[in-house]
Amino acid sequence: MPALPSSLITSLSCAPALTVPETAGGLPAALAGLPDPRARRGVRHRLVVVVTAAVCAVVAGYRSYAAIAEWVADVPAATALALGMTPDRRPSEAMIRRLLQAMDPQLLTAAIGVWLAERGTANTSTADRAIAVDGKTLRGSRTPGTAARHVMTACDQSTGVVLASIDVDGKTNEITRFAPLLDQISDVRGTVITADALHCQRDHVAYLTERGAHWILTVKGNQPSLHRQLAGLPWRAVPDATRDTDRGHGRREIRSLKILTISTGIDFPHAAQAIQIRRRRRRLDQPKRFTTETVYAITDLHVHQAKPAQLAAWIRSHWSIENKIHWVRDVTYDEDRSQIRTGTGPEVMAALRNAAIGAIRLTGATNIAAANRHHARDSTRPLALLGIT
Incomplete structure (x- = not known):
């Protein structure tokens, strides 16, 4: 049973369903060639899905593994489907953390x-x-x-x-x-x-x-x-x-x-x-x-x-x-006080922040904090920014 939407994310229960980006362009297509550091056995969530969701959360202003996992848990089912997740089986904080700590930044x-x-x-x-x-x-x-x-x-x-x-x-x-x-x-x-x-x-x-x-x-x-x-x-x-x-x-x-x-x-x-x-x-x-x-x-x-x-x-x-x-x-992202230290986590999180900042700046926005708040108010906005919808 997925978590209820938070107050920061607009519920999409009445909105039309979004398509799963199997062949979509945008960021998921760009990430498709990245090697997955995990053993193939037992992988439930594809690397592209997890990393794209993490970038979406960072675009919305989320700063830590726990915060990213909360964003993933709170988004409506339609948004989860658009990201390539099964709404009732979403990546956990532990799974997100282990993957991001092992990736090649x-x-x-x-x-x-x-x-x-x-x-x-x-x-x-x-x-x-x-x-x-x-x-x-x-x-x-x-x-x-x-x-x-x-x-x-x-x-x-x-x-x-x-x-x-x-x-x-x-x-x-x-x-x-x-x-x-x-x-x-x-x-x-x-x-x-x-x-x-x-x-x-x-x-x-x-x-x-x-x-x-x-x-x-x-x-x-x-x-x-x-x-x-x-x-x-x-x-x-x-x-x-x-x-x-x-x-x-x-x-x-x-x-x-x-x-x-x-x-x-x-x-x-x-x-x-x-x-x-x-x-x-x-x-x-x-x-x-x-x-x-x-x-x-x-x-x-x-x-x-x-x-x-x-x-x-x-x-x-x-x-x-x-x-x-x-x-x-x-x-804006309070990087100097981040508690992320294990594995390649610090460099990977820096790459996710760079991705969010770059994508936002390409829209013409100059105030990144205001843009974070804008994208936090509607879970479809980060998807559109990253070319998913």
Whole structure:
């Protein structure tokens, strides 16, 4: 006997029955090729069904294994049928937990990333595509005897969709995982890869050049010789290529960008242009106190390949990934206080959150918390979002 619908989910007792997605497109089709880590004997619920239901629950704002199981138990029979479940035999919390703790998060992220990328490019041009590479520590996964897990992701700048993800364990670091991460993306030809100063590495540039990708890399103290060379360029004689002002959060920020074409004197392979970004900030209640930050970057893009405004947009969008993905997971989904620690559970839950955030952003929504509440009020809404109905 299925549980009664909760107050957050609309009862569909009077609604027409939804079809079981045996050949449906959407997320279930994208997940169909994932390997099931369970022994074949005794499997009652297909991996595609359980993972799709979990993503639906996360879209509705649910954060834990127990909460996902409650969403599954509470949805009306018509919704359960649409997901591919028998209404009177639904996945339990223990079954959901064991499966998600054993899945390969890298394959899961790749499958979801391909699906979201196809949706994201359906109505937009793929020209001038940029992918940001960034890492995040899953602080909630820390235990008394182990360090917190660290995950590095590749994210489409324009849509905020995570395209690939890879675990960075304690025996290595982000530098060695850069190429394996981007290897998960089948084609990066003509794509601009942006990364922070840690990835300003000659090996990375050689790898990206071999794959036909362009790059914009921040330069800081980890490359002291290169940083000195860039800082020593005649920036005072160079006019601002772009300049803009922004107000918000009780402060004013003035951003300017200068560009110099590199001919000689910069010891870095394939470097075509040097970039200086200067940010001056002041609090609105302290009009005479400015703080100034100067950052340098380098790129293989030539003048005819990217205008200054486009370079400025790519650099700024790379920094905004922190707000689009990481901040939402930490604040809206409370990831840093998550108690999920066993197996691959932390990385898999991060992949489910990325899937929910990406699918919501592709609808044009910017307030993820409001979108979670919207989808929690009607169990058919997450299905429609994921292409099931």
